[in-house]
Amino acid sequence: MSNPSDQNRFVFDAEFSVDFAHRLIFTDDLLADGDSTIESLFGDSSASADSGVLAAIDSEVARLHPNLGERLTGRFSSPELPELREVTLVPGGEAAKNDPDVVEHLLSLIDTLRIDRKSTILCIGGGAVLDAVGYAAGIAHRGVRLIRVPTTVLSQLDAAVGVKNGVNKFGKKNFCGTFAVPDAVVCDESMLATLSDRDWRGGFSEAVKIACLKDESFFDGIESSAARIRDRDMDAARPVIRHCADLHLRHIAEGGDPFECREARPLDFGHWSAHRLESLTDFTVTHGEAVSIGVALDTHYSHLVGRIDRDTSIRVVRTLDALGLPTSHPALGSDALLDGLEEFREHLGGRLTITLLEGIGRGIDVHVVDRDLVAEAATTLPNLLSG
Ligand SMILES: NC(=O)c1ccc[n+]([C@@H]2O[C@H](COP(=O)([O-])OP(=O)(O)OC[C@H]3O[C@@H](n4cnc5c(N)ncnc54)[C@H](O)[C@@H]3O)[C@@H](O)[C@H]2O)c1
Ligand SMILES: [Zn+2]
Known part of the structure; x- marks a missing residue:
């Protein structure tokens, strides 16, 4: 029986779906001469000619790989690639997700450097830095293009492959965050050499x-x-890291519930x-x-x-x-x-x-x-x- 007060109620339902591609790349050394990964990531139409790049690097990674910023700048000096507008450091570890100033600072850089939705945030770091930078990228302009370069074992085989980001709030893990599929995840094996034993095993x-x-x-x-x-022993670890990342990727792409509904x-x-x-x-x-x-x-x-x-x-x-x-x-x-x-x-x-x-x-x-x-x-x- 219809409710009389519902007489003027109309409901329009329209189902829709959106296709995503989830791209995972493994390489020995992303910035080595002859490695074409960077070019392949910027070769498509999603990065327009006047878009820029903001690189955000885990502070610990920057400390242990002191020429990383310089190598990035050199690489992006190519006319084929968009302009690298700034390389900024993000505090490494869980501090990146616990300190609200980290996201605020990233948002202000996105604003002042005019990083638009067709520009790219290139984030290089552990899972915590990727989560915090991913969150800033996810909420600025409702989503800026993000390329993740995970630098820990955990982030290469799991965290970076996920389609989530997040920061901690009210003493709770990942209280704020979004689901956002990164444009690409690039695992650079050379990064793992500087990890502490504790983070390696973890x-x-x-x-x-x-x-x-x-x-x-x-x-x-x-x-x-x-x-x-x-x-x-990298020969023992490499296949485990790659297969594990692939299992996570398949779970997202083929499991039927990428956004955990x-x-x-x-x-x-x-x-x-x-x-x-x-x-x-x-x-x-x-x-x-x-x-x-x-x-x-x-x-x-x-x-x-x-x-x-x-x-x-x-x-x-x-x-x-x-x-x-x-x-x-x-x-x-x-x-x-x-x-x-x-x-x-x-x-x-x-x-x-x-x-x-x-x-x-x-x-x-x-x-x-x-x-x-x-x-x-x-x-x-x-x-x-x-x-
Ligand atoms: N978004 C997701 O789907 C997802 C999934 C799993 C885990 N996570 C999150 O990931 C975080 C854990 O990530 P993690 O295990 O990578 O730890 P982490 O990011 O805290 O990094 C651990 C330490 O290693 C340093 N580091 C990073 N790369 C290094 C390198 N190459 N050499 C030397 N030091 C390096 C970092 O600065 C930090 O001090 C947690 O916050 C967790 O909640 C997210
Ligand atoms: Zn986990």
Whole structure:
């Protein structure tokens, strides 16, 4: 029966879709003579002749690669390429996402340098700098063209491949951010040489994460080469970084939910506690380390709720351990950490949905989490490998 007060109501629904291309390139040394990646990125019509480039570089990357700015300037002096209007430094690490002045400064540069929507922001740095610069690029003029050059393991195999950006606010990770597909992601292997051991190892937690969710034989490969990867053997690490990035890319391009409109966010396996742990420890635990701990926790919890056997749980935790990653933390069973479940739900919206394991390579979404069992998983996790 129609409602009389609805008589003058008309609804026009029009469905539409927009095509995106997600481009991921791996190269040995982006700025080397003879590498044509830069030219290929500016050769198309999306960059007009009078558009410019703003390069934003992670301060730590600039410090450890002192001639980077000079090499960029030299490269962009070519008449084939748009004008490089400025090279600016962005504080490296989570500070980039915690300090609101970083985004303000970038926005003011975009304004004063007349960086328009057909201009390009070229961001070179770790996942945190890419997230903060990506956010500024995403909101300025409702979206300026962005090229990401990730310089950490974690950002090459995961963060830069995502179609999200974000900064932290109110003590919460990624509270502000947008979904925005970058024009290209260019992973430059030469950058990884200067990473600290801690940041080198940290990145592989995301590889274990996605292998556990999607690809058992990939997990087997990481498991068998974990010690070589930990010791920075590039021949062992390279295929893992590339395959992991490709799995993330395929998830976005072929998974059917690139902008996370559905309930589940499967790539966030282990992340509800990871994000909380990062904030609770004032970011002294890095994202990569927190993900390792979070993956270990949710794997062990998957065992305690009867979804996987104990040996499978031990295999996953042992592999993280062999990669030189932490697998537990004193804050893990605390109420403050468990409150991260509600924070995670709120960030995604709708029902609580977290991903557990039904086997290696098989993730499953669940909507009910037993806090007591999570606390038990946290308490028993430190002894899992010795017990
Ligand atoms: N947008 C996404 O989809 C997404 C996905 C996963 C993670 N993230 C975010 O990524 C961030 C973590 O990224 P990360 O692990 O790259 O850490 P990071 O960006 O904090 O970098 C770690 C440290 O390494 C330095 N660094 C960067 N490149 C270097 C190099 N080549 N040599 C030496 N030092 C270098 C940085 O300055 C920083 O001090 C977190 O904020 C996380 O939330 C985002
Ligand atoms: Zn992550």
